Amino acid sequence: MATLSLLYFARVREAIGLDGEAVDVPADVTTVADLAAWLAARGSGYADAFADLTRLRAAIDDRFVALDAPIAGAREVALFPPVTGG
Amino acid sequence: MATLSLLYFARVREAIGLDGEAVDVPADVTTVADLAAWLAARGSGYADAFADLTRLRAAIDDRFVALDAPIAGAREVALFPPVTGG
Amino acid sequence: MIADIRVQEAPFDPGAELLALEALGGGAVASFTGIVRGGDGLEALVLEHHPTMTMKAIRVICETAAARWPLLGIVAIHRVGPLSVGERIVLVAAASPHRAAALEATAFLIDWLKTRAPFWKQERFADGRTSWVEARAEDDAAAARWD
Amino acid sequence: MIADIRVQEAPFDPGAELLALEALGGGAVASFTGIVRGGDGLEALVLEHHPTMTMKAIRVICETAAARWPLLGIVAIHRVGPLSVGERIVLVAAASPHRAAALEATAFLIDWLKTRAPFWKQERFADGRTSWVEARAEDDAAAARWD
Numbered sequence: 001m002a003t004l005s006l007l008y009f010a011r012v013r014e015a016i017g018l019d020g021e022a023v024d025v026p027a028d029v030t031t032v033a034d035l036a037a038w039l040a041a042r043g044s045g046y047a048d049a050f051a052d053l054t055r056l057r058a059a060i061d062d063r064f065v066a067l068d069a070p071i072a073g074a075r076e077v078a079l080f081p082p083v084t085g086g
Numbered sequence: 087m088a089t090l091s092l093l094y095f096a097r098v099r100e101a102i103g104l105d106g107e108a109v110d111v112p113a114d115v116t117t118v119a120d121l122a123a124w125l126a127a128r129g130s131g132y133a134d135a136f137a138d139l140t141r142l143r144a145a146i147d148d149r150f151v152a153l154d155a156p157i158a159g160a161r162e163v164a165l166f167p168p169v170t171g172g
Numbered sequence: 173m174i175a176d177i178r179v180q181e182a183p184f185d186p187g188a189e190l191l192a193l194e195a196l197g198g199g200a201v202a203s204f205t206g207i208v209r210g211g212d213g214l215e216a217l218v219l220e221h222h223p224t225m226t227m228k229a230i231r232v233i234c235e236t237a238a239a240r241w242p243l244l245g246i247v248a249i250h251r252v253g254p255l256s257v258g259e260r261i262v263l264v265a266a267a268s269p270h271r272a273a274a275l276e277a278t279a280f281l282i283d284w285l286k287t288r289a290p291f292w293k294q295e296r297f298a299d300g301r302t303s304w305v306e307a308r309a310e311d312d313a314a315a316a317r318w319d
Numbered sequence: 320m321i322a323d324i325r326v327q328e329a330p331f332d333p334g335a336e337l338l339a340l341e342a343l344g345g346g347a348v349a350s351f352t353g354i355v356r357g358g359d360g361l362e363a364l365v366l367e368h369h370p371t372m373t374m375k376a377i378r379v380i381c382e383t384a385a386a387r388w389p390l391l392g393i394v395a396i397h398r399v400g401p402l403s404v405g406e407r408i409v410l411v412a413a414a415s416p417h418r419a420a421a422l423e424a425t426a427f428l429i430d431w432l433k434t435r436a437p438f439w440k441q442e443r444f445a446d447g448r449t450s451w452v453e454a455r456a457e458d459d460a461a462a463a464r465w466d
Contacts, residue, residue, distance in 0.1 A: 199356030
């Protein structure tokens with residue numbers, strides 16, 4: 001088990017009701033997509049936040065990554081919808 | 087013979103030494119290019135101004151025209167080098 | 173190349189920012205300003221961002237622009253927090269010796285800011301409803317022009 | 320569509336002009352400012368124009384832009400007379416509901432202003448020499464993009 005800082009933004013943050021949290025991730029959770037699926041099992045807010053992975057984006061340690069990116073070595077994972085700034 | 091107002095700009099104006107003038111144009115001068123050739127015969131400043139027709143541009147009554155445009159009906163013809171504003 | 177990057181709640185003044193770019197001696201300065209557009213009962217946007225990441229992401233965008241075009245300076249200012257209809261959200265501007273470079277870099281900067289910087293817009297309406305702005309395929313296509 | 324076209328000897332203030340475009344409610348405002356660039360002993364430019372024709376020519380350019388893009392407003396200001404190094408020569412700017420429209424219209428306006436409006440630039444150097452700026456094939460190519 002590795003401890004990971006999670007950050008949630010926008011619709012993901014609202015669905016979960018938290019800005020972020022620290023989680024102990026089981027060893028079989030190896031990618032961002034695995035992480036989202038594992039979080040989705042935590043309850044209705046999480047399930048809602050991660051229901052549609054096509055609308056999920058992520059950053060590891062302040063860099064955008066694809067959902068199949070490994071989380072090994074990550075300090076912080078941010079999970080959020082596609083960006084809409086500018 | 088038709089009386090025409092001529093305007094000269096930029097290098098053309100400098101070569102001729104006039105901002106413009108009124109000329110009586112012979113009947114065989116029918117296009118802007120004819121006009122330039124006819125003016126070029128007037129002396130060295132004119133010859134210099136109209137030596138290279140590839141670098142001459144024109145407007146008739148405030149509209150850009152090609153050098154083969156007819157001058158029949160024109161009130162005013164402006165002769166100048168390619169524009170360089172902006 | 174001077175890149176002046178700011179992420180802030182406070183308003184900004186495009187005229188003052190352009191003046192700084194004009195002073196670099198390039199001869200060509202282009203800019204794009206995005207403003208909160210009203211309609212359908214919209215009262216305000218709330219701009220959320222990923223605080224530790226945003227500046228880094230914009231810096232990468234500016235460095236990419238500087239590597240592609242001969243730029244003397246870039247200004248990229250993005251506001252966060254609540255913004256009423258009519259308020260400025262974003263300014264990107266570029267100074268160059270060449271007008272095409274200044275204009276293309278400006279288009280690039282806003283296209284990539286919209287798709288490669290961690291901002292999210294929530295709409296707040298007069299009737300109390302809120303709604304997250306959806307990302308648009310059109311914006312992805314605009315950004316992909318520069319790939 | 321409001322087109323604010325000015326040909327003047329006096330300076331202008333891009334910030335004030337952009338503010339007027341922002342107030343139109345479009346959400347997207349783009350601009351291009353051209354400034355006298357120094358170097359090689361250049362002291363000043365003198366901008367000559369065809370007084371009765373210039374406004375008409377710029378109006379045609381603005382109307383062409385308005386027919387091609389959904390614009391709420393255009394500002395096109397071109398100075399004439401003597402202009403020192405560092406002074407602004409020209410400002411074109413466009414307001415639209417769409418950022419691509421504002422940016423493309425701005426690029427179009429400056430490309431056509433450079434090739435389809437009757438202005439001529441003379442350079443004046445510190446040593447007393449003067450020289451007429453030559454039209455550039457590159458500018459014709461840029462303008463031809465929009466044909």
